[in-house]
Amino acid sequence: MNALHHYDDCFVVGRVEKGKQLGRKIGFPTANLNTLGNLTVDNGVYGVYVYYKSQKFLGLMNVGNRPTFNDGDHQTLEVHILDFDECIYDETLIIEIMFYIRSEKRFDQLQGLINQLQADAFYARKQFYYLK
Template identity: 40%
Template sequence: MECIITGTVIHGKKLGRSLGFPTANLLIDPSLEIANGVYAGRVALTGKPYGALVNIGYNPTVPTGGKRLLEAHLLDFSGDLYGRTISVELVAFLRPEQKFASLDELRERIEQDKTEIIKILETC
């Protein structure tokens, strides 16, 4: 899989931050032909690559008001990316987007996804 999506980081609902997974959010074209779901990814910042847990879609658990977003949680990164242009390389598809019954269920699944993504990125 080779796909790179570039965009300007926008403000979101800051839900990822409250769940312990702050994200860089990009508004993406709904017609972009890539499946909604969770991906292992990479983001390069100032020459350093960061592994990323990436979600593309409409966030069925906490809807985005019809906006299709790419949300990238950069592993081992902290800082402010608002207004910066970043490129997100999608490395591997993990699972389709899904709706969870609660934010606790969502947080647990993100933890599982993160563990799997770290393993994937170690081999790529």
């Protein structure tokens, strides 16, 4: 995994909507965002800062069509906030995209996805440490 880009001033604003809660079931709850504008980044996984109620959190964002879950071809945007466990449905989040982690991919086994998400979180934490 390599951080391929640094995104200067790339922000996304969205309202958290209730999803299928599949991430929660595998230990990676996500905030499913209904964005308030057009998203101009490619599908993939990103390291992001999440701004919520005047606080800044570290997170991972997936942009894509969730191929492991066969959700169709529509683009989704979901954010996993690291070290965070609050109910934030209907809240507005501001997402600052900091770096690209990897392309979106399909996993044949759910455990493969879980392992990849754990590796993504570990990698992102290292990258955020270097951004300080």
